[in-house]
Amino acid sequence: MLAFIVNWLKKAALEVQEYMRLIGATMRGVVTPPIYRHDIVEQFDQIGIGSLTVVLLTGFFTGAALASQTGITLDQFGARPVVGRLVSASIVTELGPVLTALMLTGRIGSGIAAELGSMVVTDQVSALRALGTDPIRKLVVPRVLAGLVMAPILTIVSDFVGIVGGWIVSRFQLQVASGQYWSSVTDVLFIQDVQQGLIKPFVFGFMIVTIACHVGLRTKGGTQGVGRATTIAVVAGSVSIIAMDFFITQVLVTLLY
Secondary structure, eight states, X not given: OHHHHHHHHHHHHHHXXXXXXXXXXXXXXXXXXXXXXXXXXXXXXXXXXXXXXXXXXHHHHHHHHHHHHHHHHHHTTTXXXXXXHHHHHHIIIIIXXXXXXXXXXXXXXXXXXXXXXXXXXXXXXXXXXXXXXXXIXXXXXXXXXXXXXXXXXXXXXXXXXXXXXXXXXXXXXXXXXXXXXXXHHHHHOOHHHHHHHHHHHHHHHHHHHHHHHHHHHTOOSHHHHHHHHXXXXXXXXXXXXXXXXXXXXXXXXXXXX
């Protein structure tokens, strides 16, 4: 039993070490040439535009469901008109960034891990090295840059659509006047809330892509290994987002409020 624990700790320490090495190499690749601009634009399209539909649907139905549920609860206190406050505060500071990140993990994280894993097991990554191309600069840096830029943009889109979804439910199901809803939305949002809702996606986007790239580049075992890598990337990314959300919230609350 002790030997099993020791071996598990060694493997965990090795994974953390390799992950940190990947991050360091990626940071160097971002600020030093060569820069593969075509790959960066391609990843912006795949990560950003390709994820827009799932983000829109997630944001809309999250806002709609939140307004429907909270409206029932607020009725007990005669506070139905302030449903906009609860919807906007919840979506902007918490639900929007986290749910968007989880959707990106399922779509982008799994795709990156599968793509890079397939390249590893078919020796395409080794071929890049043989040709003198750094796989980190060619494969990882464009994806990290796209994740850093597109995750906040997609979160903003999700937040707006979620608040619109809450307005539709509030207006037609809860019978709250549109002016009353939108005024309550703007009344409750402070600059600190907006800052918190914009800082989190940068961290989440970086984590999603780097974890997926790390898992994909360390794939072993042929096609079965690609399947395992995809599963690990999604699970590790999702758990990391939820855990990191707690710590980021504690830090931002201390610094901003």
